[in-house]
Amino acid sequence: MSPPDAAPDDSALYLIDAMSLAYRAHYIFISRPLINSKGQNTSAAYGFTNSLLKLIEDHDIEHAAVVFDEGEEDTFRKEMYDDYKANRDPPPEELLENIPYIKEIVEGLDIPVLEVPGVEADDVIGALAKQAEADDADVVIVSPDKDFKQLLSDKVSIYKPAKGDQDFEIKTGDTFRDEYGLDPAQFVDMLALMGDSSDNVPGVYGIGEKTAQKLLREYHSVENLIDHADDLSGKRAREGMQEHAEEARLSKRLVRIRTELDVGLDWHELQRRELDEEKLTAVFQELEFDSFGDRLGIEGGEGSEEETDEDDPDLQFDFGPYEKVQELDPEAVDYEVVRTEEELHAFADRLGEEARYAFDAEATSRDPMTADLVGLSFSSEAERATYVPTPLPDDTPTDAVLDVLGPVLARDTEKLGHNLKYDLLLLKQHGVEVGGTLFDTMVAHYLVAPEENHNLDDVARSVLNYKMVPIADLIGDETDRDSMREVEVETAAPYACEDADISYRLADELEAQLEDGNVLDVAHDIEFPLVHVLATMEHTGIRLDTDVLDEILAGLEERLSGIEEEVFELAGEEFNINSTQQLGEILFEKLDLPVVSKTPTGKPSTKESVLQELSTEHEIPGLVLDWRSTYKLKSTYLDSLGELVHPETGRLHTSFNQTRTATGRLSSSDPNLQNIPIRTEMGRQIRRAFVPKDGWALLSADYAQIELRILAAMSGDDAMRATFQEGGDIHTDAAARVYGIDPEDVTPEQRSKAKEVNYGIPYGISPWGLAQRMRMPVDEAQDIIKQYRKSYPGVSQLLNELVEKAQDKGYAETLLGRRRYLPDIDSSNSNARSAAERVAVNMPIQGTQADMIKIAMNRIHDRLAGDDWATQMLLQVHDELVFEVPPDELDAAQTMIDDEMRDALPLDDVPVTVDMDTGDNWLEAH
Template identity: 45%
Template sequence: MTRQAKRLFLIDGSSYIYRAYFAIRHLSNSKGEATNAVFGFTNMLLKVVREHAPDHLAVVFDAKGPSFRKELYPEYKANRSAMPEDLVPQIPVIKNLVRAFNMPALELVGYEADDIIATLAKKFAAEGMEITVVTGDKDLMQIVSDRVRLLDTMKDKVFGLEEVAERFGGTPDKVVEVQALAGDSSDNVPGVPGIGEKTARDLIAEFGSVEHLLANIDKVKGKKRQENLRDFAEQARLSRELVTLRDDVQLEVDYDSFVLSEPDRGALTAIFKEMEFHKLIQEFSSDERATGEGYRAVLSEAELDALVATLKKAPRIAFDTETTSLDPTRADLVGISFAVTPGEAWYIPLAHRYLGAPEQLERRLVLDRLRPLFEDQALPKVGQNIKYDVLVMRRAGVEVRGIAFDTMVASYLANPAAKSHGMDNLAAELLSYKTISYSEVTGSGRSQIGFDEVEVEKAVVYAAEDADITLRLAEKLAPMVEESGQQQLFAEVEMPLVAVLADMEWDGVRIDAGFLEKLSAEMEVKLAALEKEIHQLAGGSFNIGSPKQLGEVLFERLGLPRGKKTKTGWSTDVEVLNKLAEEHEIAARILDFRSLAKLKSTYSDALPKLVHPDTGRIHTSFNQTVTATGRLSSSEPNLQNIPIRTEEGSRIREAFIPAQGNLLLSADYSQVELRILAHMAGEEVLRESFERGEDIHRRTASEIFGVFPDMVTAEMRRQAKTINFGVLYGMGAFGLAKALGIGNKEAKQYIENYFARYPKVSGFMEQMKEQAREQAYVTTLLGRHCAIPEIHSRNGAVRGYAERNAINYPIQGSAADIIKVAMVRIHERLQQEKLKTRMVLQVHDELVFDVPEAELEQVKALVKKEMEGAVELDVPLVVDMGVGKNWREAH
């Protein structure tokens, strides 16, 4: 194709809708509405525009209703299953999206998208234009010419004359001849029985066309083939008619009507907000933007004094820090911004360093003037992810007290179904405001600069906007939290917890790096031995870390059963290997190898590198606004996923040690979720068992197997434990059968026996599912909303998953609430009693403390009292405690 010719891109919209739908699964907005096809289609459309910069473009769709081909052959496409239910409502959204991009969206009743594309390609190619058809449909290969090519963006592949010849053995006009014989199972085009595409290609190469072939059947090799061609001659002719694209559709369009113009940003913003595509909202937003009016730099002492006077009189202040790092324990202050009235804000630059930078106030002077305000408990402070700013200020030598409102935490409670609680997204959704992105002021990629290199003039607008928008969001979110009925949870648990987590992150946890290095060396030896054993079992060496090579070894070289192919080769995921491991030793060894390799890379190798150079400790981040249930998570590094059931996993915990001369105290709630279930379901048998301090799994085994407790075997107890916890996660007979390695019928009987003995549990489960259906969320004991937007999904599998969450979330969320209450109270007591003990880790139902030996008994009593008395249940909360010189020993 020549560069000078005019170019037209024609996008096969209908083909790409399906491809997008199946490429991205289970994506939905906070209302539970499926958005996967819309998202995939949008990205495909943007990829074409960005990578190929077309100046003329149209998107073509199949119109509703049958095409003329259905009249020719009523069975045409009859074998296609109905459109997936959750795709149906996405189709009009996609068409509206195309129109919002100001692109023509073409469709015509009675014709398919391919016919319209063929017509347009023929018309404009004849006028000397270059046509690129964006599709994954092989049928369109028949329209390829020296001016028409196909582009499959999902495979990044172009199809021209050469590719058509390679696939169909000739020029594009041979495509319909080959397809007429071979048929097309996807469209239910019959073709001729016994003739596949390869045979059809050979026959057309020899005879030139279907008609010439049918006129010379006697010359075809093979009696059966001759017989089929005679018997199905009319079927071959019909098939040819069905696969031939119409290129004479009457369309009232001209080239100029396809010119690309600026998108309708207002319409796009509305669609993207409805779909909750946050990055796309930022990119195409028509929302209000900062002008810089009302934002001021503080560069003189007089301006600083005036600001301090204003802040002193304010009912509350929103503040934000600009720094040199995302890690608050390593970040240095570059500047601080404040807002007390919407639309007004100040930025105090402290450390902008670039040629021509204005003179800035001396850091110590600024911090000394601001310290009384920050440390004033009575002056409420507002922030977005304020924990970060609290730690940054502490590193700068200033304590922040009076932490009153975190907009990220408030959003997490008020809108738990939201995919993000970041400020940019909150501003777009709640204020219809587009914030300045970090990359707009610092650049991105290799050319990105640090914030200390950003020009002060730019930094003022960016930083002051952060404080201003935070204040506006607080005003918007406060009534939303109140209306949701979670104000007490917010004020008495979540906000006090911010200060608790800040202290935990600041203190960090000590590790024995030398021990981990030795452990890594031991693991290396074990991995080498495992690798050798696997290679022996495989009959030769290969890269165990390569899924492709592993699949070939297991299912081709060794010929093991149960293999399943994916687009990229044989599947070697955990599920496949676990099934194989039941009968084949090599699979079990591969699982051991993977597990050990992951432990080594994730923990024993990685943790020593994360030790802070100044403190000698690891400072994980505790995330308050991530999980669906209110549970805390941890990141950089994640200390909540260290396995404890394996010897190697337990040894990782051995590396976590207390400060010199101290001990580690582990306090772990005993079976807290089952106790919460007993309370919430009002199940007397379970309550009675917990009140007596019985072994709940032995009691359950006794109940469902119909034997006396002292007759319960270890295997019965194991099965009962699986059932007890399976119920919490809404596990059905199929899941239980898989977990216990028994038949579905037997598993079904176990569950029936369980509910027969604990009938109120079954009632509670149905009640929770009904609550979820009514309000798209369930509530915990403390009133937390756990969102379940997928409860109304048209996809049965997604809906089933949501129903299981409806059972589990109130229980897991209540457990999260309880330990948070305990953390807040224990933190307060440790401070009140001026103890040196520090809470250093929280992992699900466990708290870990670094305790001076002299305080041990006092702290044990304190922790036990606050954890067991965190909330009042109908059954006792019980805490198990352990003490040791490392975490493994304590746990």
């Protein structure tokens, strides 16, 4: 609940951003959707209504409107930039089906529903907000959308719904200035520099949030920055503004809310007077929301939630609208601080007697490889915790504190915590090795609800209905704020203790959910041990030869310049190759090339597939494709890899993400090694810069065609199994069967087409998709797929069975039981249903591969540590593991790694093969 002096007076105008709240409501319940007795998913309507009623109950609202995007027409932003919001997935069908009900409920509450054709809801809200502000009225914008921060003022505030309960976080002009050191009007410039991936706003390459704030404090606006681009001290910012001024201007036009628009409405008319009880009763009965009727004093009907709760176990889950959200109560918990060396020794003795406890580290940075330790908190009982600051208040230094706690942490006892990889890495950097088995509540939550958010605040809200103390209360939001080092021990201690306490409380709850979801073994046998493995790999890092990087970068820059000169000569003028508008003018107006396809706004498209087709008509489209791929390689890797090398270790320490992908695969960031191109020569050259220690070798071990082998084992297809059992080439065999010829007669082109089908079929590739990939007629692609299914009937049967199982269970699962929930599997929307069906087929295969390589990593890690090897595991990329090996261990390491990878997850009658090689760099070894 907001403090009394934070809310506007009763005559304020409340403008509610409908779709953002509906999205939020839908995804709060994504892993356990609200389904009524008619089989309707009512999550979005339920959560939206609950938030709206909370707002009405807490504030005596007189003027209000709920604003929707009209959705039928393209907006001016789409006309301005046809890639605007291009990477957004369509809303889930279940959410869309809730929208008419939400509108009826809003109208029943006598709140105007606004939709203005051709105008986004943001602009409608912005125009009305400024209109009311001009009349000296207070305005409250209810939305989680950050873009509205540009409207903040002394009269305009934002109520941002908090996650997990129905409280609202209040943003004002003053809180914005405190947070960013800028005026709210400058938030437009900040967004223009940063870009916005959710709306596909390009921004300026090389400028993130922190740099944007710093630049705007000095230069105030995008336009002034462009004028002074040459004067900027930072290389990335200077080059970014010099090379991407047009993108900055475009981005600013895209992100600015158009408050001057005439939306044909007067804010004074947006009044609510009395409920339409008849309408509300009807819609609440339809959705079985009779508890809301009780809340509003409206008589309910039959079939209410209360009457069905006792009978339907699926409705036993308490979704929390009436249960008071728990928060830190200093009187109810026993949190203590270790202040002296004497107290430290006594605490260490007590902790050493515990067989199981949670711990959490506080540090000066989110990067564990560069952060300083600020303190450690521990909990071995709910509502009890101890904080050990480093150094201690009696000036006992950090090293001395760790000398006492280190041996306790190293013992073979179970450690609980949230995102333990961070804590393990941080402590490794401070010379402390954490031993024992782990229970990571972030990883556990990922296994039971893979589509949800997994940070500690969200998990505490979701699982315990507990609202944690925000870190912003201690150090402020985001960048240029204090670190935990500047926070007084007395202030930091409750926050730190709460982290350990809540992690301890979460563990038992999540253990039960893991068991209910049949993924307890996946957690304890695969994912929890992997935390130790990944922490060790990240801490080890890999050596990077920056001289090779510089050489490659120089070559790419020379290639870009050469392509540009060639394009400009052919075009007869210079233009911005990266501008789709300018490129379109050259291709379709000046050169009069045929329009292959159009954007949603009717403009000629210049997307990759179009340029590929046009490359047979003229040289420029093919050159532009070369330029784009080269530029992407340069900007994504060559411009930043060298900067990521650790100043002390001289190595690159990528971060492996264990909870990002719904299939169970690992991803990586800073840098993203999974996306380094391997099929192009330029992409392969980047791997040349990854090198071992002097005199050592890099060893690459790669599962051969593992997903097809898993497919053969799962399907039991005789033909596919036989090929692998006999050591044949699966792509040649597929081509021979599809084309009805002998394997020795298969041409390279036929094998290539069969390979695309082999890898495409398990991912639901369509005839049209295959035709696009292979540049063949759709009819030919359809015939190939049809013949493939005939040739491998077991595979065809399996694909059907996987979809049917997902429809029956509501989720797909791997051979070991890892699950991915599929709420759209029975959707009436064919596109949404088809996408879910593709996931139902793909996830069991790709997820099983992920399980297999994780098991191998765990076993190899244990062998390396237990047998005292010098060999180190460095990277995991797709189906490949990369090691750094001394010469005297090379033969033994190859044998051991091959054994552990092949035996990680035996496949029924299908051999697992590992391709292995070594070299002086990653390219040579792969």
